[in-house]
Amino acid sequence: EAAVTQSPRNKVAVTGGKVTLSCNQTNNHNNMYWYRQDTGHGLRLIHYSYGAGSTEKGDIPDGYKASRPSQENFSLILELATPSQTSVYFCASGDRWGSSAETLYFGSGTRLTVL
Amino acid sequence: GDSVTQTEGLVTLTEGLPVMLNCTYQTIYSNPFLFWYVQHLNESPRLLLKSFTDNKRTEHQGFHATLHKSSSSFHLQKSSAQLSDSALYYCALSDHHNAGAKLTFGGGTRLTVRP
Numbered sequence: 001e002a003a004v005t006q007s008p009r010n011k012v013a014v015t016g017g018k019v020t021l022s023c024n025q026t027n028n029h030n031n032m033y034w035y036r037q038d039t040g041h042g043l044r045l046i047h048y049s050y051g052a053g054s055t056e057k058g059d060i061p062d063g064y065k066a067s068r069p070s071q072e073n074f075s076l077i078l079e080l081a082t083p084s085q086t087s088v089y090f091c092a093s094g095d096r097w098g099s100s101a102e103t104l105y106f107g108s109g110t111r112l113t114v115l
Numbered sequence: 116g117d118s119v120t121q122t123e124g125l126v127t128l129t130e131g132l133p134v135m136l137n138c139t140y141q142t143i144y145s146n147p148f149l150f151w152y153v154q155h156l157n158e159s160p161r162l163l164l165k166s167f168t169d170n171k172r173t174e175h176q177g178f179h180a181t182l183h184k185s186s187s188s189f190h191l192q193k194s195s196a197q198l199s200d201s202a203l204y205y206c207a208l209s210d211h212h213n214a215g216a217k218l219t220f221g222g223g224t225r226l227t228v229r230p
Contacts, residue, residue, distance in 0.1 A: 033217065040124065042205055043160070043220040058217065059116075090159060102209070104152075104218065106159035 006107035019078040023091030032074040036087040081114045117142045119221035134193040138206035149189040150207040196228045
């Protein structure tokens with residue numbers, strides 16, 4: 001099964017500070033995603049990537065940047081963290097073979113609190 | 116844009132009773148993929164089942180769902196709820212033909228099964 005590792009598991013940041021969330025996958029998947037999870041909103045896509053060097057904006061990209069320096073690593077960067085970015089963040093990887101649907105494999109999540 | 120609606124935020128059932136979690140969607144795609152992901156407490160979301168075939172029942176781990184394009188629905192069902200079914204369930208949608216299709220998730224339904 002796909003292995004997706006996120007770090008840190010928990011993070012407390014101050015308003016205006018910079019936060020970097022890291023994600024590593026070991027299954028050579030082309031696609032990687034960052035979602036945030038909030039009660040009532042489900043999982044919302046922030047940024048995604050189709051491969052090393054590429055990043056794309058998702059549905060709620062404002063206030064976030066992403067970096068995909070290699071096939072394995074995908075980071076989410078909050079340059080100026082705000083309390084509204086307090087959430088649980090999930091990284092996921094996936095790939096699509098032929099006409100089959102892409103299955104996402106999620107990491108264990110990062111709980112971010114911005115004070 | 117695409118949207119997925121899960122009308123029940125919370126569902127509480129007694130063990131042994133049938134489960135039905137509602138999912139409807141809106142999309143411009145004529146051949147969407149529909150998914151159900153499940154997230155148990157303190158775990159990450161994982162795929163439960165998926166389908167893109169109209170009017171065909173898809174089953175996995177005792178759950179089943181049928182995609183009905185005529186009503187834009189993909190309800191999740193199980194004949195008899197178990198305590199271990201208590202979890203957060205997400206319905207999701209993607210474009211069948213887009214190689215790097217990103218998922219749009221519903222708001223989620225939290226299912227609690229009581230003895």
